[in-house]
């Protein structure tokens with residue numbers, strides 16, 4: 001088990017990590033999700049021993065990891081830009097970790113060759129073994145970087161935005177591949193991304209970071225359905241966000257009361273979050289909002305409608321998703337009611 | 349009215365449609381300039397060296413004084429290139445891969461020899477080690493000879509040539525960053541293994557390139573060496589110094605024979621430099 005306790009990391013006065021706590025179970029595949037600059041890379045680097053925290057503890061299976069440098073931690077790190085050794089062939093890149101082992105435990109040449117071959121087979125790139133990194137595509141480099149990290153039989157595998165630099169199609173393929181690879185080798189892994197869809201698709205558990213803090217930890221379903229903060233709600237999955245006023249448990253939009261409750265939210269300016277597909281369309285007068293349909297686009301199983309809400313002085317335009325079989329025309333007056341919604345106190 | 353769109357290729361086409369006359373004139377000026385200032389002097393050097401025949405040429409080169417100068421030059425170049433190589437790689441490594449206080453100061457110090465006249469550089473060593481100098485009395489008392497001896501010549505040459513290696517490697521190493529080193533360390537490599545297996549191979553062409561330039565300068569250095577050498581015949585004259593002495597004594601064949609060796613060194617350096625520059629680009633990972 002990897003345990004990170006109360007980690008603080010500062011760059012000058014700026015706290016890149018602000019009291020971070022995290023436990024990762026053995027064999028788990030964890031996604032670290034957060035916007036750019038939220039401290040994901042910094043956290044990985046501290047776990048790997050490439051950076052040192054200003055305060056806090058890191059332990060692997062109860063053993064203090066901070067007592068060891070990066071070269072002694074047996075952490076496989078797949079860098080965002082791969083960091084393949086440019087003057088070495090693919091084969092030598094993968095063999096590197098085996099060749100630099102202390103003589104006492106180093107494998108002989110035949111065993112190293114066998115192991116490298118095995119790893120290249122695992123990432124399905126055996127046929128590239130004599131190429132140089134500059135002769136590979138992005139996706140191939142990515143997989144070689146992974147094979148290289150796995151060569152040392154790491155106790156933990158850290159992947160920093162492994163698909164960040166790849167095009168959409170390759171990303172999709174590699175996601176599934178990574179999932180099944182993890183299933184096969186079952187090494188404890190942390191995988192960083194700023195793409196929520198990717199995190200939700202690949203990981204068993206998702207850790208959401210913002211501004212150097214962990215704001216929520218949960219299964220992908222949890223994080224999507226029960227976001228802990230306004231930030232998580234807007235970062236994970238698209239949402240309709242409306243500025244509302246909470247007054248003694250009642251919710252008002254532009255001075256007009258909505259017939260939804262705000263249990264447990266303290267009075268004051270707040271934000272109402274609704275997923276697009278959670279906005280139910282009913283006959284006029286039945287819901288929380290009234291609005292006029294402006295524009296309808298259909299794709300796949302859904303139709304997306306732009307609705308101008310008549311609330312308060314101005315008009316607020318929102319986009320909702322409705323099933324295909326619901327007849328919608330521009331100009332229709334509709335009533336909208338959120339099946340599920342969240343209200344978070346504060347402006348942001 | 350809309351602007352006509354110029355695609356990059358047509359734009360270049362346009363630039364090239366200078367009137368033919370102008371093109372010819374420009375090229376002619378460049379060629380003439382090169383001929384007068386580079387090719388002609390080279391031709392003159394070799395013409396003078398061989399003006400009394402091949403026999404006289406080789407006789408001049410096998411003169412004991414000439415042989416001594418060649419030996420001294422090779423030795424001084426070997427010492428200063430060797431030391432500057434070690435120093436330059438270490439300095440470039442420190443500057444490119446680590447952050448520390450006084451880094452900017454170190455970079456300016458490395459550049460110092462480029463901005464100081466070589467004669468001044470030589471004088472600094474005279475002030476330091478000369479009989480009236482700072483360390484002179486102590487050196488005399490202990491019978492250590494630096495000035496007007498090989499150590500002084502080596503020191504002056506080292507000083508004048510020490511920016512070459514560091515200067516060539518710093519940008520190269522900065523561009524390459526520390527990612528590969530971090531990868532190596534996380535794969536279990538020690539600091540030395542990382543240096544010899546990752547850092548050094550990545551800069552090897554840059555190292556060769558800078559050694560080449562450093563060597564050319566070390567062998568050709570005149571000013572600084574002239575100040576500290578003392579011009580003791582057969583002992584402390586390097587090739588450039590000997591050329592001047594022979595020339596002043598109207599021994600033109602001998603002077604130009606030695607000069608022809610230096611000219612050949614320059615030509616070889618030029619060719620090697622061109623080849624190395626091609627390899628230097630391999631140090632960069634394209635399409636990253």
Ligand SMILES: Nc1ncnc2c1ncn2[C@@H]1O[C@H](COP(=O)(O)OP(=O)(O)O)[C@@H](O)[C@H]1O
Nearest residue numbers: 011015016034035036037038039040041042043
């Ligand atoms: N070496 C550094 N020096 C100064 N600031 C840094 C350094 N590394 C990271 N930071 C800052 O720390 C914050 C977190 O960075 P990082 O961990 O790379 O974020 P992420 O990987 O989530 O995009 C950023 O604001 C970044 O500018």
Ligand SMILES: [Mg+2]
Nearest residue numbers: 040041042160
């Ligand atoms: Mg990052």
